[in-house]
Amino acid sequence: xxxxxxxxxxxxxxxxxxxxxxxxxxxxxxxxxxxxxxxxxxxxxxxxxxxxxxxxxxxxxxxxxxxxxxxxxxxxxxxxxxxxxxxxxxxxxxxxxxxxxxxxxxxxxxxxxxxxxxxxxxxxxxxxxxxxxxxxxxxxxxxxxxxxxxxxxxxxxxxxxxxxxxxxxxxxxxxxxxxxxxxxxxxxxxxxxxx
Numbered sequence: 001x002x003x004x005x006x007x008x009x010x011x012x013x014x015x016x017x018x019x020x021x022x023x024x025x026x027x028x029x030x031x032x033x034x035x036x037x038x039x040x041x042x043x044x045x046x047x048x049x050x051x052x053x054x055x056x057x058x059x060x061x062x063x064x065x066x067x068x069x070x071x072x073x074x075x076x077x078x079x080x081x082x083x084x085x086x087x088x089x090x091x092x093x094x095x096x097x098x099x100x101x102x103x104x105x106x107x108x109x110x111x112x113x114x115x116x117x118x119x120x121x122x123x124x125x126x127x128x129x130x131x132x133x134x135x136x137x138x139x140x141x142x143x144x145x146x147x148x149x150x151x152x153x154x155x156x157x158x159x160x161x162x163x164x165x166x167x168x169x170x171x172x173x174x175x176x177x178x179x180x181x182x183x184x185x186x187x188x189x190x191x192x193x194x195x
Contacts, residue, residue: 006178011044012187019047023054030058037090038185039170042177053170060163065155069100070122073107074129074160075167080108081133084171086179093182121150128157129164 013036016024024044027036040057043049060071072095079087088108095105107116113123113130124147131139147157179185 006042006185008042008177009045010041010185012041012185014187016044020044020050023047023050027054035186038179038183039086039090039174041185042173042179056166060166064159065153066159066163068098069095069104070125071159071163072098072100073104073122074125074163076105076108077126077129078133078164078167079171081130082168082171082175084175086174086181086184087167087171089182121152124150125152125160128160132161132164133168 011020013024013028023040024036027040028034031037040050040053043053060075061068064071072091076088076091076095079085079091092105092108103117107118110116113126116123116126118126128139128143128147131143144157148154152160
């Protein structure tokens, strides 16, 4: 079966050369899934974009001050807020792979943050991510004061905002270019990751 197309050409793994092939190899090793997630293929015809995208991803999910499951929740939450089905599915899958508390995934089924079965401090980070996503210009010093009062450090708050910003651009790129499902760009013979 041929992979489903997206709106612009991509370089699949079997055809990758040079910098793209090197970056794809790093991604396969990093994710341990035996394949490159489709979202990275969206910019594969421009290796300089692919490098920046990969560096941005690692800046979020490398070592940091926030726990990995919190960052995955922020990514999935932003994706849900902007209706990027691919990104929601991908980050719910990663929530499972990192062994996150099931309440994190369950929280995404609630429309309102106040109804999510999460600690209040985590809800405050999601409120901040929602503001970044929908109305960043309206964030105030009080929003940060509330987050600090909930126990988040300035470093953690910067990381939460960075994560929300990274996934705001990634989700919009995925949607604009027509990436809708996990495994959409899988090549013949690959086993797509489906969650």
